Amino acid sequence: MTSFEQYARTFDRYVAQIEYPAAPRALYDPIRYTMAYGGKRLRPLFVLGACGLWRDEVSRALPAAAAVEMFHNFTLIHDDIMDNAPTRRGRESVFRRWGVNAATLSGDSLMIHSWRELARTSPELLPAVVDYFNEAAVKVCEGQQLDMDFESRDRLTVAEHTAMIELKTASLFVGAVSMGAMAGGASDDDLRHLREFALPFGVAFQMQDDLLDSYGDERLGKTVGGDILEGKKTFLKMKALAVASPADRAELSLIHKDLRHTPGKMIARVLNIYDRYGVRAAVEEEIGRRFAAAAAALDALTGSVSSDRIEEFKTFALGQLGRAK
């Protein structure tokens, strides 16, 4: 069993023992529902993995790991309200099942419980851990706001879109490794290297997610083309808009509202445009560049970390981007 498989077991056991009050049920049932289907639990594994670069025993990082996962799940509950998203992880979204008010309030409550969990961190670590957590939390909200702002913007550059994803998605990875590194006892330099890993990793992770949505991955059982049908501004669409002809730009911007087309036709037409402009390869190249930057940051970790552990960390991160090392 690899260290990361062990972290996953340790984390699952830890999260399973977190209890939420029985009542009010309308508040806590949506939280239990959300936390029980945890998805990949990637962010907490980065907390534990970062701590594990320096320590064999990572239990001191468990509260921060749980807190970051709870915070992430809170953002999903509220984002689904704002995006009017009917499903999440293949099930009804919380707001669809319990209504907007219950989803708003249970999201609030899950956020509060994430801080409550974070506060279980040992007192000597707590001030720094709280600061990294709060920094990430502020940025995630700023990113979500920019995401909403950008939906109605006509002209948007790839750089602006990337900066939004850095806030909305990557900053929580940065927070995760920062908290883990603090718990592990990293030096300031090594902390910085891990943060320099997590920022490009987080952006590449979102790019990969965008690619999978349009080009599929049977392993995940994901609907292919969901982003296209929603007209979502993904890295693929941003890349295409940046280079396409005026006619193709117009089609990309409007096709998801064109009721003459079946969903299958809409997806096929958009993928045809992507193909003509080499969008998939361009995004894959961006992922490759970011992964190289992320890997280089890990290689810069100082002698206090064994190269075995760095390799294991890198293998885990690479795996998330669907790439073998």
Place this chain on the structure above:
Amino acid sequence: MTSFEQYARTFDRYVAQIEYPAAPRALYDPIRYTMAYGGKRLRPLFVLGACGLWRDEVSRALPAAAAVEMFHNFTLIHDDIMDNAPTRRGRESVFRRWGVNAATLSGDSLMIHSWRELARTSPELLPAVVDYFNEAAVKVCEGQQLDMDFESRDRLTVAEHTAMIELKTASLFVGAVSMGAMAGGASDDDLRHLREFALPFGVAFQMQDDLLDSYGDERLGKTVGGDILEGKKTFLKMKALAVASPADRAELSLIHKDLRHTPGKMIARVLNIYDRYGVRAAVEEEIGRRFAAAAAALDALTGSVSSDRIEEFKTFALGQLGRAK
């Protein structure tokens, strides 16, 4: 100038220097809008006042004071969404002015900033202060959920309603004095006495608020009868429902939906029922009982607090209930 007038000045200066980022504006403009019209700033004054029972210099309690006020303001932003409330403090509510999504997200962000502010507490105080803050935050959300649950409940006892208000309203006062007492260096006994003050005070404060809404107070420029027109379950209504005849119960429960009546007529009919059952006096008596319990808890503070400071604290608290000492 009394100590509490000094605390108010100190607090206003402190809050005025808290800066929120300029962008994204859709996220931070609603926060600035909400925080700029602060209302009575009662909760932070209880943080500083509790600290001031033991210390001349209360600046160490300022981050907790600001955090509790920011948290309170976050709850108002989200509550107004859930209650579909068009105004707040005489101005448009945030969700009416900026929309539900911006109000949801700026509320989230203000909550996060409240923890960020709380984290400015000095490290040796931080673990305890965070615990009291989180305990209160959890309870406020549970209270809000019960409040929503109760709106659609047919039978509801005064005791259930009171327990809901303890969570939704009083627990933040309990959190406020607890954090202030920790910052002041209170003993465990004195901390307990202050918490025993804050719980009945908080409930009495809500009862007073309910009374003012139906019977008015020109000083506040409040619309009289707003609760009646909304059909809100207030202490007055709960008291009346507990003793009224079936016909009066039916009228109390349904009149706000009866389109044959003008607003003025609705208010007059409800007040007539209240008068016939002596509801106003009954609620005033409840306030009096709770104030006596709150005052007794303050009198129980040990010799480490000067009686002058206890009196000043009591005078301030009494004043909030519209009563001279």
